[in-house]
Amino acid sequence: EPEVTQTPSHQVTQMGQEVILRCVPISNHLYFYWYRQILGQKVEFLVSFYNNEISEKSEIFDDQFSVERPDGSNFTLKIRSTKLEDSAMYFCASTGTGDYEQYFGPGTRLTVT
Amino acid sequence: AQSVTQLDSQVPVFEEAPVELRCNYSSSVSVYLFWYVQYPNQGLQLLLKYLSGSTLVKGINGFEAEFNKSQTSFHLRKPSVHISDTAEYFCAVSSYNTDKLIFGTGTRLQVFP
Secondary structure: OOOOEEEOOEEEEOOOOOEEEEEEOOOOOOEEEEEEEOOOOOEEEEEEEEOOEEEEEOOOOOOOEEEEOOOOOOEEEEEOOOOHHHOEEEEEEEEOOOOOOOEEOOOEEEEEO | OOEEEOOOOEEEEEOOOOEEEOOEEEOOOOEEEEEEEEOOOOOEEEEEEEOOOOOEEEOHHHOEEEEEOOOOEEEEEEOOOOHHHOEEEEEEEEEOOEEEEEEOOOEEEEEEO
16 A cells, blocks of 8 residues: 655754655645644644645744655655744644645654754 | 544453443544554554444444534443453544544553453
């Protein structure tokens, strides 16, 4: 069964450093999302992406964040200058046309020290 | 704006007992409703979804949920739980004018032998 994959599973970085989280959505999906979950808290929407453009973004998704689909398979989330409060589990999700189910990847745990 | 409330942060239950996890939502437009399960150190897996039609929705692993528009609720039920159902359960909502998922704070179901 096709699945969303994410790399790395765990990333440790120092405050102020740039990180890129990578996702490979399900191959025929066209809609892509990033969510995050701070430890012990609820899952929060960050951004949605369709047709090489951001469709919607939350207040969390400020100028420090960016997304890109650099090729036909990868979908990335970049944080330019990480802060301690960026420490969280980041989930990528994708969905197909006319499908309301979002398929989630296993997540990348980002630890900012 | 939409919101989701899961009043029970933890629900302890013995194996083979029935369980109900409560979810209430708030929205000014028609909604789509979802229940996701998160096993320890894993991503989110869809249990079931309500888009339209029959208000009783059956999902995987023997779970079901009932959409009640007048009470703005979408409670999750299982008639007989197993140890393996121990996990975090998240209720989520989206709508026709946005595909982002708004999640509740989650309910930790702990099944004891």
